[in-house]
Amino acid sequence: MAAKNKIAILGSGNWGSTVARIAGGNAARHSNLFDAEVRIWVYEEVVNGRKLTEIINTEHENVKYLPGKKLPENVVACPEPQEAAAGANILIFVLPHQFVKGLCAKLVGHLRKDAFAVSLIKGVDFDEGGVVLISEVIRKQLGVPCAVLMGANVANEIAEEQFSEATIGYRDEQHAQLLKHVFQTHYFRIAGAPDVAGVEICGALKNIVALAAGFCDGMGLGNNTKAAVIRLGLVEMIRFAKHYLENVRDATFLQSCGVADLITTCYGGRNRRCAEVFARSQGAKTFEDIEQEVLNGQKLQGTLTAKDVHAIIKRDGLLERFRLFTSVYEIAFCGKPVASLLEDLGKQELNMNGDIS
Numbered sequence: 001m002a003a004k005n006k007i008a009i010l011g012s013g014n015w016g017s018t019v020a021r022i023a024g025g026n027a028a029r030h031s032n033l034f035d036a037e038v039r040i041w042v043y044e045e046v047v048n049g050r051k052l053t054e055i056i057n058t059e060h061e062n063v064k065y066l067p068g069k070k071l072p073e074n075v076v077a078c079p080e081p082q083e084a085a086a087g088a089n090i091l092i093f094v095l096p097h098q099f100v101k102g103l104c105a106k107l108v109g110h111l112r113k114d115a116f117a118v119s120l121i122k123g124v125d126f127d128e129g130g131v132v133l134i135s136e137v138i139r140k141q142l143g144v145p146c147a148v149l150m151g152a153n154v155a156n157e158i159a160e161e162q163f164s165e166a167t168i169g170y171r172d173e174q175h176a177q178l179l180k181h182v183f184q185t186h187y188f189r190i191a192g193a194p195d196v197a198g199v200e201i202c203g204a205l206k207n208i209v210a211l212a213a214g215f216c217d218g219m220g221l222g223n224n225t226k227a228a229v230i231r232l233g234l235v236e237m238i239r240f241a242k243h244y245l246e247n248v249r250d251a252t253f254l255q256s257c258g259v260a261d262l263i264t265t266c267y268g269g270r271n272r273r274c275a276e277v278f279a280r281s282q283g284a285k286t287f288e289d290i291e292q293e294v295l296n297g298q299k300l301q302g303t304l305t306a307k308d309v310h311a312i313i314k315r316d317g318l319l320e321r322f323r324l325f326t327s328v329y330e331i332a333f334c335g336k337p338v339a340s341l342l343e344d345l346g347k348q349e350l351n352m353n354g355d356i357s
């Protein structure tokens, strides 16, 4: 008899813990489909004198990253990733993208033969060849297929069970159908798109645009400016996706992973919040200072992505085609004044033919 589907969650931050509420609930509810126990890998740390894994396994709450929300009792915290992944065939990767290679290195040789992954990670990697999606990093390092799930998903709102949507980007339709059962609830609605690259790159790039939106907020600007920044950012996201990746579908940008995630992050995300603080500090604080001061251990993904994206578009002589991405990088890392964002955007001639290419 085939082994039962078993879910492991690799990562336990703000989104990882929220997803543990959802996947834990669904594993218990769909007992015909899933083993009830869901293990979650927790990067061990001491919180109020106790190990975080011990707190989660006794209080059923991640008091540091998702305080005030109970996790289902069938969610079991493990300090070692191999222990969390043992016996699981559905591996949910949900940790800051800078840590994914180190995690995968520990998992090599410890996975079930029929294991497959889904990445909820919003970031991107680069090598000499160009853009490397995080789902590709996972697929190559572990030798497992990897889908993605992205969307307009500010974790705290989903933990409140407010209605929202997400998009699964997949290659294997059977995996996607099973993943829908892992994630879907009455308040968290799942769509699919056979476009892993398109879904994933939207999730990574919108974080750069969110920094620009936060700069606008920090300068005290209003809704029209932010809407323009969101639109210009979306154009650059589409341009970047089409330039660097193959077969990205136009329809993907209209899914939750596209325009909806861009909007929610530009209004309610951590990248936006930290960029606002950065702009108000007028050069007195770095993003590293602000991440530590504002996020209590949570991590920014947009600044790293802005740096990496800038390196590749500079290498390829494309800075003029990506003025918003370039400007965000120069403001965040090169000491350019925040107001230069709008000067830079104002220098580009807009098309009179309705074209956005």
Ligand SMILES: NC(=O)C1=CN([C@@H]2O[C@H](COP(=O)(O)OP(=O)(O)OC[C@H]3O[C@@H](n4cnc5c(N)ncnc54)[C@H](O)[C@@H]3O)[C@@H](O)[C@H]2O)C=CC1
Residues within 6 Å of the ligand: 011, 012, 013, 014, 015, 016, 017, 042, 043, 044, 065, 094, 095, 096, 097, 099, 120, 121, 122, 123, 153, 154, 155, 156, 297, 298, 299, 300, 301
């Ligand atoms: N929080 C949100 O609203 C959403 C987050 N995401 C994405 O999900 C991914 C994970 O984010 P969150 O769960 O929010 O995490 P988080 O930013 O809330 O927490 C950081 C996590 O990193 C862990 N960590 C710290 N140092 C580490 C190390 N050296 N090695 C491994 N782990 C370490 C911490 O223990 C913690 O679990 C990110 O790519 C993010 O963009 C996606 C949708 C929504």
Ligand SMILES: O=C(CO)COP(=O)(O)O
Residues within 6 Å of the ligand: 122, 151, 152, 153, 154, 155, 207, 210, 261, 264, 265, 268, 269, 270, 271, 272, 300, 301
């Ligand atoms: O991805 C997110 C919402 O979908 C969260 O964005 P932040 O990482 O900026 O909070």
